[in-house]
Amino acid sequence: MSAEPDGIVPPFPPPPSGTRMTRRWQATAAVVAVAAAVTATVLVAGSGGGGEHAAAKAQAPADGLRHTAIDVSTGTCGQGWSRPRSGTQVFDLHNTSGAAAEVDLTDPRTGKVYGEVEGLAPGTTRPMTVRLGSGSYAFKCLQNDADAVTGPTVVVAGKQPQGPAAAPVDQHDLIPPTLAYQKWVGQRIAELAADTGRLKADIDRGDLAAARRDWLPAHLVYERMGAAYDTFGDADAAINGIAARTPGAVDDPHFTGFHRIEYGLWHGRSAASLRGPATALDGAVHDLLGGWPDQRMDPAAMGLRAHEIVEDTEQFELTARTDYGSGTSLATARANLDGTRAILDELRPLLEPRDAGIAKLDAALVRTQATLDALRHGGVWTSVDKLTHAQRQQVNADFGDLLEQLAPVAAIFEVRRTA
């Protein structure tokens, strides 16, 4: 790296255009934007370009960091970075064009992204704080409805360690793992349909002891599919919804599915009263099974779900919020870990080169799983309210750490436009 001279090399040719998929806010006020852009262009002309930007110069940075003003537009993408330095610093990105843009600071040779600002509205300036080591960098400007433009390559000399960066993941990257996961979910739904059929049969013949035995395996199959609930739409609420805390809410006819049946099975309700809910549950699951081949999971949801499954575990299972009498919240938590693993397995090839902490993530999963498994005795799970203080603290510690290790996964798999 240090062999390269400081300086600027000509921009790369614009890569072919792609489609944009994001869960985040995008600038849409195109009409307002044009007026602002005109003003902005004038300002840029006045500043002479190339050097520190007039707007940024006017106010000394209060953060004590080095600031560099950067132009964002198709023609001038990345201009203004004339004195490259390593370290933590701020680029004040000023969109001088007429359209909203995403700006990435990339290594043009590896494609890794060091920093991003999305939805930079025309005429506005926003900061991008990054830590840079020695290496080559270029701003990439991705305007809505236009091809990406890569600005001049800037070289930071020396032997400073590189800052955090990852290659972006685009929609295209995520299609194969999404399809594979979707297929896996299809197999689980088939398994689930067999299980809810058995549960329904138990209840139909009035064998509530069998129903109490068969309820958990069925429920756990469902709990392993955490990343697909979105795609299930309304069926998720019908199959696995919970009742409000309001007194009497458990008797609300809209309260259906696994937890409705759980409530009845563990509160001495009659088989007759559970036939309706059991039939409805089995019906909803079979509908899901029949419709699944036509469903398309959203690739953008893959990374998010990998951490959200466990966020839900912490919020609903570790608090026993969803326990309607069976005391199996920790069994559900354990199934949720399986579900997290299932999605991480699909994402692993993309994650490995991008997440420096993957070994810690794996270790956290192993540890959390071992902690939970130790809370199952002779096939019976300890209920959350029966945990000793030390057990409770260990569960909290393991899940807390696991969640922190999963946070990067969601960040890395935010679908980004690369071209």
Place this chain on the structure above:
Amino acid sequence: MTDTRGSGDLRRRGFLRGAALGVGAVGAVAGGATALAGSTASAATPSAAPAGRGAGFHGSHQAGIVENVQLSTAFLSFDVTAADRRELTELLHTVTDRARFLTAGGTPAPLGITDSPSDSGTLGPRLPGDGLTVTAGVGASLFDRRFGLTDRRPLRLSRMPAFADDDLDEAWCHGDLSLQLSAPHPDTVLHALRDIARNTRGGMQARWRMDGFSSPPRPSGTPRNHLGFKDGTANPDVTDPAVADEVVWVGAGAEPAWTAGGSYQVVRLIRMLVEFWDRVSLTEQERMFGRSRDTGAPLDGSREFDVPKFAEDPTGDIIPLDSHIRLANPRTAKTDDSRLLRRAYNYDRGMDGNGNLDMGLIFVCYQQDLERQFAAVQRRLAGEPLVDYVSPFGGGYFYALPGVRDRADWLGRTLLA
């Protein structure tokens, strides 16, 4: 540049989040080399810095002990969930790294697209430092078999016993580690707590937590507690290093060598029955303490810092023999070595089931010897008239670790390394 190990591969090893560290306040623009050079200047014995100005993180003693109380505090006890000694070491490294960064202030590490932001943002994009002090201690339970530390327990560290008037609730007592965060503003305290908790989730879990505050002078002098009395007036003058060495710091002697520069920390969570108190006559209130409520002066004096002359009042006509100050510190040659350093904070945590205000005192004190100082004073106070109006329900004994000397040092190094 701000951690004790290479920050780059923190998340690759170990088990904690170990977020990358930010750019310290010193030399943020100029770069790492300057910051490193700058850091050596801050080491030295901490002075009794006034609240809010910051005590400096590095020194032979931890900050937050001899400094004045600050306006805002959080006191926590943690259970260590780290599996073994290696993980405990990593935990204390992480606590050190975060404390060093949080107390100095600076820009949180930008993580680009590789992670969620490294900072909650509640203090804005640049942490102010803001006089934050982080004080860490270890409890007797840390020296059980889990970490192979049985032979390293500070000689006098035990599980806090129940004293005569105590009504202890196990859920509010003891713990493997103590952590006190204090600053002039509650947002600084809460930010520090959130940051440290985020980076240590796998290694420790809060056992109990009490937030507190102290008040500005009303109208002058030492801050008042919820009973309306100035609290902290008669503390030993620990700005004098000789006094601090005599009262607070554990030095040479029979103690394990690793303890040098630390101090025994006692925390007592004491509920105050303020409604009951409000229905007591002022004379009775003042005779319970032995001081004037409004001025803080001893009943035989006229100004707050007048020294009570118990010897001239042997039968307690002016300052009753069973008054709090007279029992706590009879000011005789025999009791002189039981003096201790108090740093009390008020707490307020809502309402009680009977409709009363749930308020009290986070009584924290530091000393060289638990028995000779705290326990002796506490035993003298047994049955004092004040006990009808207060109820100790929690707390613990801890050993405040020796200070972190420089950037290469870490909390607990002498204990674990």
